[in-house]
Amino acid sequence: MRGAPVDGTGQRTPGATCRSLARRARKALTSRINDKLYVSFVYRREFGKFPDLNRPQTFNEKICRRRFDPEPVYSILSDKYAVRDYVAAIVGDEYLIPCHGQTTELTPAMYARLPESFVMKGNHGSGFNLLVRNKQDYPLQLLDSIGRHWMNADYYAVSRESHYREIEPRLLFEALLLDDYNRPPMDFKFYCFRRPDRRDPEIYIEVVQDRFTDFAVDYYDVDWNLVEVVKDRFTTGRRIPKPKRLDDAIEVAKRLSEGFDFARVDLYLTAGHIYFGEITFTPTGGLKNFKTPEHDRWWGQLMQPLRSPVDTTSFPETIDMPWREIT
Numbered sequence: 147m148r149g150a151p152v153d154g155t156g157q158r159t160p161g162a163t164c165r166s167l168a169r170r171a172r173k174a175l176t177s178r179i180n181d182k183l184y185v186s187f188v189y190r191r192e193f194g195k196f197p198d199l200n201r202p203q204t205f206n207e208k209i210c211r212r213r214f215d216p217e218p219v220y221s222i223l224s225d226k227y228a229v230r231d232y233v234a235a236i237v238g239d240e241y242l243i244p245c246h247g248q249t250t251e252l253t254p255a256m257y258a259r260l261p262e263s264f265v266m267k268g269n270h271g272s273g274f275n276l277l278v279r280n281k282q283d284y285p286l287q288l289l290d291s292i293g294r295h296w297m298n299a300d301y302y303a304v305s306r307e308s309h310y311r312e313i314e315p316r317l318l319f320e321a322l323l324l325d326d327y328n329r330p331p332m333d334f335k336f337y338c339f340r341r342p343d344r345r346d347p348e349i350y351i352e353v354v355q356d357r358f359t360d361f362a363v364d365y366y367d368v369d370w371n372l373v374e375v376v377k378d379r380f381t382t383g384r385r386i387p388k389p390k391r392l393d394d395a396i397e398v399a400k401r402l403s404e405g406f407d408f409a410r411v412d413l414y415l416t417a418g419h420i421y422f423g424e425i426t427f428t429p430t431g432g433l434k435n436f437k438t439p440e441h442d443r444w445w446g447q448l449m450q451p452l453r454s455p456v457d458t459t460s461f462p463e464t465i466d467m468p469w470r471e472i473t
Contacts, residue, residue, distance in 0.1 A: 206442055208449050227269040229424065246319040262282075265322050293317045297315045297316075340450075349399065350367060362381060366385075370385075394420060395413050407451060
C-alpha cells in the first residue's frame with residue numbers, strides 16, 4: 147500500500163498490514179450490503195445510533211431515506227449538464243454559467259478551443275471540480291488523465307445515493323468565476339422547504355466562505371439575520387453585508403425548487419449577477435452536524451410530503467424555531 151509505514155528494511159510494519167487488511171475486508175463487506183443497511187451503518191458511525199428510516203422524522207433521517215429511495219427526477223436534476231436545460235426553461239439561460247463545451251473524451255481539438263482559464267467539472271457526482279486559472283499549467287495529457295479518472299469513478303458506489311447511478315458521466319467546461327479579490331465567489335445555498343399548507347417555501351441560506359481553503363459556513367434567514375443551525379466549530383458567526391441581489395436570488399431559488407418538499411438550490415452572486423450552481427436533494431448525505439437534535443427535528447418538520455393526502459389542519463400557524471437569532 148503506497149504511503150504505509152515501513153520498518154528499517156523497507157517492509158510494511160505489522161500494524162500497517164493489519165490496518166490495510168481491515169480496510170479491504172470492510173470495503174468487501176460493505177459492497178455486498180444493500181443501500182438501506184449501508185446508509186444505516188454510516189449514520190450510526192457518525193452519530194452513535196441507528197436512524198429510523200421506515201418512519202423518518204428528522205432532517206438527517208429524511209435525507210438518508212432519499213439516498214436509497216429517491217424520486218426519478220432527482221437523477222435528471224442532479225446531472226450537472228442535463229440540469230442546464232431545466233434552469234433555462236424555468237428561469238432563463240442568463241442564469242447559467244457560460245459553458246465552453248461538454249464531452250465524454252477530451253480531444254486535442256477541444257482542448258485547443260478552451261480559453262486560458264476555465265473550470266472542468268464532472269456531471270455525475272460531488273467533488274469533480276478543477277479550477278484552471280492558467281491552461282499552461284494543465285497540458286492536454288494531464289487534463290485528460292484527470293478527466294478519465296473522474297469518468298471512471300462510480301460516485302454511487304461511494305456515496306450510495308442511488309439517483310446518481312442513472313447519470314451518464316461526462317465532462318463539462320464552464321467559465322471561471324472570480325470575485326473582486328480574484329478568488330472563487332462565495333457559494334449561497336438556498337435550503338427551500340415546502341409544506342402542503344403553505345404557498346411559499348420557508349428558506350434558509352447557507353453561505354460558504356473560502357470553500358477551497360479555510361472552509362466555514364454561516365446560516366441566514368430571508369431577512370438576512372444569522373441563525374444557529376450547525377455546530378459552532380463550523381461557523382464564523384460574523385454577519386457579512388446583505389448581497390445586493392439577494393431578493394432576486396431568493397425568487398430564483400423558489401422557482402427552481404417548485405414542486406419539491408425540499409431542495410437545495412446553489413447560486414453564485416458575483417459582480418451584480420446571479421449564476422446557477424446546482425440543485426441538491428441529498429445535502430451532506432443526511433449527515434449534517436446540527437447544533438442540537440432539536441435543530442435536526444425542526445428542519446425535519448419543515449419537510450412534509452406534497453404529493454400524498456395530508457390533513458393540513460394538523461399544521462400549526464407557526465412553528466417556533468429551536469434556536470435564537472444571532473444579532
